[in-house]
Structures are given as C-alpha cells and as structure tokens.
Amino acid sequence: xxxxxxxxxxxxxxxxxxxxxxxxxxxxxxxxxxxxxxxxxxxxxxxxxxxxxxxxxxxxxxxxxxxxxxxxxxxxxxxxxxxxxxxxxxxxxxxxxxxxxxxxxxxxxxxxxxxxxxxxxxxxxxxxxxxxxxxxxxxxxxxxxxxxxxxxxxxxxxxxxxxxxxxxxxxxxxxxxxx
Numbered sequence: 001x002x003x004x005x006x007x008x009x010x011x012x013x014x015x016x017x018x019x020x021x022x023x024x025x026x027x028x029x030x031x032x033x034x035x036x037x038x039x040x041x042x043x044x045x046x047x048x049x050x051x052x053x054x055x056x057x058x059x060x061x062x063x064x065x066x067x068x069x070x071x072x073x074x075x076x077x078x079x080x081x082x083x084x085x086x087x088x089x090x091x092x093x094x095x096x097x098x099x100x101x102x103x104x105x106x107x108x109x110x111x112x113x114x115x116x117x118x119x120x121x122x123x124x125x126x127x128x129x130x131x132x133x134x135x136x137x138x139x140x141x142x143x144x145x146x147x148x149x150x151x152x153x154x155x156x157x158x159x160x161x162x163x164x165x166x167x168x169x170x171x172x173x174x175x176x177x178x179x
Contacts, residue, residue: 004055014056024048091152098148105141109134 007014116130 001051001055004052004057005059007052007056007059021045021049021052093154094148098145100142101148105137105144109141111135112137127173 003013003016003020007016090109112134113128118133119130120127
C-alpha cells in the first residue's frame with residue numbers, strides 16, 4: 001500500500017512495485033504447493049497487487065484534490081483582486097463625475113457672483129437675479145453631491161468610523177480642516 005502511494009508521484013516507485021509484484025508471482029509459481037497456479041496467482045494479486053493499486057489510486061486522488069484546492073485559492077485571489085480593481089475604477093469614475101458636477105456649478109456661481117457685484121450699484125434687480133442663480137446653483141451642487149455620496153455610502157465607500165459621519169475621535173481633524 002505504501003509503495004503504491006509513493007508510486008503515484010514517481011515512475012521509479014511504480015517500476016519497483018511492478019517488479020516486486022512480478023517477482024512475487026515468479027516465486028509463487030516455483031514454490032507452489034497443493035494450490036493450482038491460478039489460485040496462487042490470484043492470492044498474490046489480492047494481497048500484493050490490490051494494496052499497491054489502492055494506495056496508488058488514493059495518492060493520486062489526494063494529489064488531485066491538493067492541486068484543485070490550490071487552483072481554487074488562486075482563482076479566489078484573482079477574483080478578489082478583480083473585484084477590488086472594479087470597485088476602485090468605479091470609485092474613480094464617481095469621483096470624476098462628482099468633480100465635474102461641482103466644478104461646473106462653482107464656475108457658474110463665480111461668474112454670476114462677479115456679474116452681480118459689477119451691476120449691483122447700477123442695476124440692483126439684475127444683481128438680485130444673479131445672486132438667485134448663485135443660490136440655485138449652490139443648492140443644485142449640494143443636491144448632486146449628496147446624491148453621489150449617498151450612492152457611495154450605500155455601496156460601502158463611506159469614510160469615517162460611523163459610516164461616513166465623523167465621530168468624536170475625528171474632531172481634531174475636522175476642526176483643523178475647517179481652519
């Protein structure tokens with residue numbers, strides 16, 4: 001049985017097992033007593049050949065299972081890496097979208113504020129209208145930012161210890177950022 005197990009990984013071991021089996025058959029033929037040659041050969045095959053074959057089959061099966069386990073772990077690692085890459089690409093796409101939204105709205109707000117400041121003395125109605133557009137643009141930018149950030153939070157992309165909302169442990173960083 002042990003020889004059969006070892007033979008699964010080595011042709012040399014398999015050759016030794018075959019040679020031992022053949023030698024045992026030759027010995028059986030020349031030393032047979034009352035049993036017929038067929039009885040003697042079948043006994044040797046049962047007690048020598050079968051354990052070798054069973055040991056070899058079990059060792060090959062264990063080797064196959066180990067290879068399959070290794071391939072499974074490798075595929076899982078590749079799948080996780082692929083999912084992480086896809087998530088990073090999606091976060092980057094969302095960040096670009098958010099940047100585009102905010103940059104456009106803020107640009108419009110800056111232009112409208114500059115226009116309101118220039119015409120405030122001469123045309124207060126036009127200045128109020130421009131400031132209303134600034135307010136509307138700011139609100140729309142906030143709505144879009146909240147929408148995109150809400151999607152990120154639902155997808156697990158939130159930051160902070162409490163799911164996107166800062167905690168007391170982050171207070172110093174928040175105060176420093178506001179300064």
